Amino acid sequence: MSLIVQKYGGTSxxxxxxxxxxxxxxxxxxxxGHDVVVVVSAMSGETDRLLGxxxxxxxxxxxxxxxxxxxxxxxxxxxxLAMALIADGVPARSMTGYQVRxxxxxxxxxxxxxxxxxxxxxxSLAEGKVVIIAGFQGVDPDGNITxxxxxxxxxxxxxxxxxxxxxxxxxxxxxxxxxxxxxxICEKARKLERISYEEMLELASVGAKVLQIRSVEFAKxxxxxxxxxxxxxxxxxxxxxxxxxxxxxxxxxxxxYDRNEAKVTVRGVPDRPGIAGKIFGSLADKNIVxxxxxxxxxxxxxxxxxxxxxxxxxxxxxxxIEPVAEELGATEVFADPGIAKVSIVGVGMRSHAGVAAxxxxxxxxxxxxxxxxxxxxxxxxxxxxxKYTELAVRALHDAFGLSKAEGAA
Numbered sequence: 001m002s003l004i005v006q007k008y009g010g011t012s013x014x015x016x017x018x019x020x021x022x023x024x025x026x027x028x029x030x031x032x033g034h035d036v037v038v039v040v041s042a043m044s045g046e047t048d049r050l051l052g053x054x055x056x057x058x059x060x061x062x063x064x065x066x067x068x069x070x071x072x073x074x075x076x077x078x079x080x081l082a083m084a085l086i087a088d089g090v091p092a093r094s095m096t097g098y099q100v101r102x103x104x105x106x107x108x109x110x111x112x113x114x115x116x117x118x119x120x121x122x123x124s125l126a127e128g129k130v131v132i133i134a135g136f137q138g139v140d141p142d143g144n145i146t147x148x149x150x151x152x153x154x155x156x157x158x159x160x161x162x163x164x165x166x167x168x169x170x171x172x173x174x175x176x177x178x179x180x181x182x183x184x185i186c187e188k189a190r191k192l193e194r195i196s197y198e199e200m201l202e203l204a205s206v207g208a209k210v211l212q213i214r215s216v217e218f219a220k221x222x223x224x225x226x227x228x229x230x231x232x233x234x235x236x237x238x239x240x241x242x243x244x245x246x247x248x249x250x251x252x253x254x255x256x257y258d259r260n261e262a263k264v265t266v267r268g269v270p271d272r273p274g275i276a277g278k279i280f281g282s283l284a285d286k287n288i289v290x291x292x293x294x295x296x297x298x299x300x301x302x303x304x305x306x307x308x309x310x311x312x313x314x315x316x317x318x319x320x321i322e323p324v325a326e327e328l329g330a331t332e333v334f335a336d337p338g339i340a341k342v343s344i345v346g347v348g349m350r351s352h353a354g355v356a357a358x359x360x361x362x363x364x365x366x367x368x369x370x371x372x373x374x375x376x377x378x379x380x381x382x383x384x385x386x387k388y389t390e391l392a393v394r395a396l397h398d399a400f401g402l403s404k405a406e407g408a409a
Contacts, residue, residue: 002167003125004029007039007135007157011174012231013077014044022172022231023084026130030090035125037164039135039157040081042073060316063108067137067147071097074134074153081132092130095120097137097145102156104138104146107287111138111146112214113155116163133160151212158215162222169219169226171211176230177238178203178210180402181255185390188403192253193236196243199253199345202379206343207258216240243347251348251355252400257389258341261291262314263371264307266321268331271303275328279305282324288313292341292374292383302331306372308383311337339371340389343381344396356380362399368392 006026013019022038029036042050050069054061078094085092101117124131135153138146148155154171161169175183176191178200183189195203197220204213210228219226219240229237269275276295283290288309296304309317314335325333349355356373359380363370368391372383384392397403 001033001035003035003037003164005037005039005157005161005164005166005169007153007169007171008041008231009153009171009173010041010044010046012172013040013081016080018231019077019080020084023081023088023090025231026081026085027088027090030130037121037125037131037133037160037166038081039133039153039160040074040077041135041153042070043077046073046076064144067108067111067145070147071134071137071145074136078132078134085130085132090130091128092132093124094132094134095124096134097156098139100133100160102138102159104140104148106140106142106144106146108144109147110149110287111140113138113148113159113218116159118160118163121160121164148214149212151209151215154212154215155218158218158224158226161224162218166224169224171215171226171228172231173210173228174230174232175210175228176233176235177228178208178240178254180253181393181397182209182257186255186394186397188397190403192238194239194241195253196347197240198243198378199347200240202343202345202376203254203256206256206341206345206379206381207260208254208256211240250346251352252344252346252396252402253348254345255393255396255400255402256343256345257393258343259386259389260311261308261339261341261383262311262335262337263339263383264309264314264317264321264333264335265304266306266325266330266333267304268302269305269325269328271301276305278328279321279324280307282320283309283317286316286320288317288320292372292381294372308339308341308372338386339383340386340392341381341383342389342392342396343379344400345379347378349378349380358399359396362395363392366391366395 082092082094103115104111121131135156178192179189181189201216226240291308293307368388370382374381
């Protein structure tokens with residue numbers, strides 16, 4: 001008998017027949033003798049609907065109250081799934097993040113999990129119940145409802161699996177695994193049987209939508225095997241596990257893209273120590289995540305600083321930066337939301353030289369200008385104009401041989 005944590009995304013529970021389908025799948029696992037904990041998202045489209053309501057009230061809704069509002073989406077799903085299981089004769093109990101006591105910090109709309117109290121979960125499992133937990137949400141030290149940000153249900157599921165020392169965390173979604181790139185824009189994309197935590201972490205950080213980055217961080221830290229698979233079939237998906245020798249033979253494992261970033265440039269800032277700290281410290285104080293940063297060499301003791309932020313945070317970022325720029329005597333602040341980030345990822349980059357140069361050559365051959373660059377040991381990312389995203393992804397996927405049989409260099 002195994003302890004299995006399963007997570008079902010919004011598409012998997014998007015309507016009542018799909019919730020009933022999930023209930024039947026869970027019942028099968030329990031009938032095989034497994035203990036099952038289920039983590040669910042809100043029904044497909046519900047989070048956007050709730051956000052739309054908030055924005056009809058005000059352009060900048062209070063973030064504490066946004067969390068109170070959004071947390072209701074998952075509460076609906078856990079109750080409906082529990083009802084479906086009980087109606088099929090399977091004992092079940094739904095639990096909100098507050099009831100489980102998923103303890104987080106107080107960063108509303110993007111809280112981080114600090115600790116999970118597993119006593120209530122284990123007690124219900126010992127009583128023979130399937131435990132259904134609301135993903136995406138928790139509670140801060142003052143008892144306020146918090147949410148974990150987009151894709152937070154993945155993080156909830158892997159964190160619960162780590163806390164319970166589960167045998168596996170199964171992430172059910174509307175795709176049947178992790179692909180070499182987005183199959184919607186590259187028909188040659190190939191499903192991977194296995195991928196390392198580190199590669200998945202990099203892919204998630206640069207735009208791959210299959211798993212949320214913090215969920216992969218939890219999985220890597222606590223060595224939780226993650227199985228990404230489809231909720232609409234029983235086919236084997238992709239295992240996210242420790243790196244092995246076979247993985248190292250592949251130079252590039254995947255191509256990812258992110259169209260959800262915007263570029264901000266502050267021109268004419270004083271070129272002296274402490275200025276970057278002033279600019280980025282002000283953004284950090286508002287919990288705005290900055291990704292890529294480039295500082296241009298200026299003239300007359302002045303420089304330009306360019307950085308990227310999530311598109312959803314662009315208005316807030318400008319509201320923070322503009323007064324800081326004025327205080328520093330900067331000459332101009334402007335934003336460009338029409339960008340995309342395209343990245344290649346692979347643990348094989350550690351032992352193969354010239355991968356970045358080859359990427360730049362491929363993009364240049366297609367007439368695509370690189371605006372910003374960042375690298376890590378196993379990743380190269382380029383910011384380009386958004387209109388070239390699909391062309392760039394297909395060109396890189398073909399040039400690095402990702403449609404070939406697994407193991408090809």
